[in-house]
Amino acid sequence: xxxxAFLRRRRLQSIFFLAVIAAxxxxxxxxxxxxxxxxxxxxxxAFVWAITNFVPDERAWSRLPRILExxxxxxxxxxxxxxxxxxxxxxxxxxxxxxxxxxxxxxxxARAIASIFRxxxxxxxxxxxxxxxxxxxxxxxxxxxxxxxxxxTRVMIETIDEVGIEPVEALRATGASYAAxxxxxxxxxxxxxxxxxxxxxxxxxxxxATLVGILTGTGIGFLFDLYFKSFSYGSASLVVLAxxxxxxxxxxxxxxxxxxxx
Amino acid sequence: xxLLEVDAxxxxxxxxxxxxxxxTFSVQPGEFVAxxxxxxxxxxxxxxxxxxxxxxxxxxxxFAGVSVPTLRGSALRRHRIQIGMIFQHYNLVNRLSVLENVxxxxxxxxxxxxxxxxLYSEEEKREAVRILETLGxxxxxxxxxxxxxxxxKQRVGIARALVQQPKMLLCxxxxxxxxxxxxxxxxxxxxxxxxxxGITVLxxxxxxxxALHYAKRIIGMNRGRIVYDGAPHNLSSDQIYxxxxxxxxxxxxxxxxxxxx
Amino acid sequence: METxxxxxxxxxxxxxxxxxxxxxxxIVLVLLTIYGLATLDTRNxxxxxxxxxxxxxxxxxxxxxxxxNLSWLELFRELMITVxxxxxxxxxxxxxxxxxxxxxxxxxxxxxxxxxxxxxxxFIRAVPTVLWVLFFAVTAGLGSIAAVVxxxxxxxxxxxxxYAETFxxxxxxxxxxxxxxxxxxxQTIFQAVVPSSASALLSWTFVRFEINFSVAIAMGATAGAGxxxxxxxxxxxxxxDLRELGIFTYAVLIFAIxxxxxxxRLKETVGVKRQA
Numbered sequence: 001x002x003x004x005a006f007l008r009r010r011r012l013q014s015i016f017f018l019a020v021i022a023a024x025x026x027x028x029x030x031x032x033x034x035x036x037x038x039x040x041x042x043x044x045x046a047f048v049w050a051i052t053n054f055v056p057d058e059r060a061w062s063r064l065p066r067i068l069e070x071x072x073x074x075x076x077x078x079x080x081x082x083x084x085x086x087x088x089x090x091x092x093x094x095x096x097x098x099x100x101x102x103x104x105x106x107x108x109x110a111r112a113i114a115s116i117f118r119x120x121x122x123x124x125x126x127x128x129x130x131x132x133x134x135x136x137x138x139x140x141x142x143x144x145x146x147x148x149x150x151x152x153t154r155v156m157i158e159t160i161d162e163v164g165i166e167p168v169e170a171l172r173a174t175g176a177s178y179a180a181x182x183x184x185x186x187x188x189x190x191x192x193x194x195x196x197x198x199x200x201x202x203x204x205x206x207x208x209a210t211l212v213g214i215l216t217g218t219g220i221g222f223l224f225d226l227y228f229k230s231f232s233y234g235s236a237s238l239v240v241l242a243x244x245x246x247x248x249x250x251x252x253x254x255x256x257x258x259x260x261x262x
Numbered sequence: 263x264x265l266l267e268v269d270a271x272x273x274x275x276x277x278x279x280x281x282x283x284x285x286t287f288s289v290q291p292g293e294f295v296a297x298x299x300x301x302x303x304x305x306x307x308x309x310x311x312x313x314x315x316x317x318x319x320x321x322x323x324x325f326a327g328v329s330v331p332t333l334r335g336s337a338l339r340r341h342r343i344q345i346g347m348i349f350q351h352y353n354l355v356n357r358l359s360v361l362e363n364v365x366x367x368x369x370x371x372x373x374x375x376x377x378x379x380x381l382y383s384e385e386e387k388r389e390a391v392r393i394l395e396t397l398g399x400x401x402x403x404x405x406x407x408x409x410x411x412x413x414x415k416q417r418v419g420i421a422r423a424l425v426q427q428p429k430m431l432l433c434x435x436x437x438x439x440x441x442x443x444x445x446x447x448x449x450x451x452x453x454x455x456x457x458x459x460g461i462t463v464l465x466x467x468x469x470x471x472x473a474l475h476y477a478k479r480i481i482g483m484n485r486g487r488i489v490y491d492g493a494p495h496n497l498s499s500d501q502i503y504x505x506x507x508x509x510x511x512x513x514x515x516x517x518x519x520x521x522x523x
Numbered sequence: 524m525e526t527x528x529x530x531x532x533x534x535x536x537x538x539x540x541x542x543x544x545x546x547x548x549x550i551v552l553v554l555l556t557i558y559g560l561a562t563l564d565t566r567n568x569x570x571x572x573x574x575x576x577x578x579x580x581x582x583x584x585x586x587x588x589x590x591x592n593l594s595w596l597e598l599f600r601e602l603m604i605t606v607x608x609x610x611x612x613x614x615x616x617x618x619x620x621x622x623x624x625x626x627x628x629x630x631x632x633x634x635x636x637x638x639x640x641x642x643x644x645x646f647i648r649a650v651p652t653v654l655w656v657l658f659f660a661v662t663a664g665l666g667s668i669a670a671v672v673x674x675x676x677x678x679x680x681x682x683x684x685x686y687a688e689t690f691x692x693x694x695x696x697x698x699x700x701x702x703x704x705x706x707x708x709x710q711t712i713f714q715a716v717v718p719s720s721a722s723a724l725l726s727w728t729f730v731r732f733e734i735n736f737s738v739a740i741a742m743g744a745t746a747g748a749g750x751x752x753x754x755x756x757x758x759x760x761x762x763x764d765l766r767e768l769g770i771f772t773y774a775v776l777i778f779a780i781x782x783x784x785x786x787x788r789l790k791e792t793v794g795v796k797r798q799a
Contacts (some may be wrong), residue, residue: 033666189355
């Protein structure tokens with residue numbers, strides 16, 4: 001009866017696990033006053049409404065130049081913040097990684113700083129930064145940069161440590177200086193991974209920038225909010241369409257670059 | 263004058279582990295020395311103490327008349343330039359080309375800016391290409407290192423050490439990850455370098471038969487101590503047993519087969 | 524391959540496609556960054572005084588944080604609402620994504636079906652979550668229903684990709700063995716696919732929960748989803764109370780670090796890499 005008992009216990013464990021999840025989820029629904037039936041009902045209604053109302057109308061198309069201008073602004077902020085934050089992130093990762101840190105004491109502070117920067121959500125950073133930079137492009141730029149900085153530091157620490165101590169050891173043995181070892185061995189070995197992560201962050205940051213734009217009144221997020229609140233749903237739908245095209249385009253380019261360099 | 267003098271060198275890891283226990287020996291210019299012993303005997307630690315990848319706990323190491331343990335900064339780098347190192351796992355930057363990896367051997371000669379930018383003179387590049395040709399790698403020059411076989415990778419490692427124009431080569435288990443025929447090519451290459459250029463070779467080996475075949479002198483280590491230092495032909499089965507302990511049985515059997523053949 | 528020992532310069536770095544693409548990508552990123560910074564909408568803000576101001580604000584957030592409009596109990600309740608939003612959307616997303624992913628994995632469904640499913644998912648994923656929530660808010664009104672439905676949509680698209688990739692990594696032999704023994708499609712799914720990928724699916728789901736917690740904060744701040752995000756928005760935009768915002772920040776930071784720690788532990792035991 002041993003195998004049967006084993007199977008029965010595994011099944012009981014699974015059922016128990018699922019029951020706990022179900023109970024917590026039900027509790028969550030009560031707490032947030034979310035009604036599943038109502039929620040499910042919304043979906044068909046929303047799409048039926050969308051077919052007639054959420055399509056670009058004539059006025060929307062006349063606004064296309066402005067939409068593209070704001071979209072470009074958002075994409076550029078995403079690229080600039082991702083790139084600059086990645087440079088700083090790489091720097092902190094070099095200080096924190098086991099193979100490249102100047103002293104073992106650097107590791108923990110570097111990882112802690114990275115953890116704080118990436119675990120504060122981009123919207124929270126934006127709310128804090130609004131106090132100093134107001135409704136300007138800086139707020140979004142720094143909010144995106146801070147999260148990216150923390151994220152890139154973390155993944156680059158992992159990447160550097162994955163490449164391993166061996167090439168670093170070999171270059172130390174040739175008498176190369178620390179700076180030369182980093183620039184000639186560690187960075188060439190990690191650069192394709194770094195670029196891949198920067199591209200990933202650009203994709204993520206375009207979506208985040210849309211969100212932050214609603215808070216800071218900048219970029220494509222602001223424009224969507226504006227049209228949406230003035231009931232210009234046709235124009236709002238064109239904003240969504242333009243964003244989707246931009247994101248998919250950038251994803252396609254990123255995938256091509258990744259396939260080639262990795 | 264000896265090229266290398268190792269004088270009562272001790273290396274401790276923490277209070278418990280004694281990796282090297284008062285190791286003393288000296289090496290003359292042009293010697294081909296094999297250090298043999300079981301894994302964990304302290305062979306790798308010893309080599310890394312010589313070029314100061316590891317700091318020693320006590321004792322003294324003199325290389326070309328200079329005391330090594332107190333060297334710092336640029337003086338330490340000048341010391342390392344004179345010693346090429348070859349590794350069991352080749353330690354190449356896999357994403358870079360063969361030529362780029364070989365030129366890494368010149369980085370010790372560079373000032374900070376040249377080093378960061380990787381600026382090499384045409385002279386240095388020609389020398390690197392020449393060395394690659396003598397090692398039979400001119401076809402592979404622009405290949406990425408991760409496209410090479412193990413034996414080819416190790417030859418890149420040797421080329422990187424040679425462009426340093428070293429006085430001595432430290433080889434840490436250079437053939438431990440290679441198949442027998444590649445291993446033979448590598449050992450022949452090291453022997454040829456030693457004979458034709460007079461570069462001193464200090465090689466860690468696990469395999470006694472290889473050591474006996476190539477080395478003019480054998481240093482046997484066990485548990486951080488030197489237990490044998492002398493010519494290969496004086497090494498008896500008893501002494502091999504002393505060096506390798508319980509691992510010896512298999513090795514002596516190999517040895518007998520070789521002599522029988 | 525060019526000959527090299529002749530006169531003239533020796534090329535050190537080979538001109539491979541990978542190297543060229545790498546360099547072009549780097550140059551384009553730098554140029555776009557410079558252009559992006561030059562055209563940043565600064566609204567006449569002096570970056571230097573504002574930056575100094577920012578450092579001072581960080582000091583206030585870090586060291587002078589205190590509650591004012593909310594009690595500690597209310598703070599906890601608000602945090603739990605945000606956690607609950609993240610949890611509901613993850614659970615609903617996971618259930619739906621599991622069934623959709625079966626039709627997105629190439630070893631389980633025909634190619635034409637997987638291509639179509641993946642295309643739809645890519646579209647859903649490309650729309651930022653906040654736009655999904657606002658979209659559903661038109662018919663449902665701002666509140667938890669629009670938030671949950673919108674966030675679930677985005678979760679589904681993310682999890683379908685992760686789940687399908689997990690399924691595709693399954694050992695083909697296991698599937699074959701079951702098919703050979705006469706098991707039908709659903710039996711294969713629940714006897715082979717689910718048991719051998721369960722821990723990976725769980726790990727991905729937890730990663731998504733981590734993301735959805737952050738998204739729930741953001742939706743509270745921008746799309747009327749309630750919870751601590753809304754309180755943070757009020758503290759920032761309405762009360763201009765940096766000190767209370769500080770406490771909220773601490774609360775979400777600690778919870779996020781806990782979640783990340785949990786996700787990392789799960790991933791370590793399961794051996795799943797973060798999605799690239």
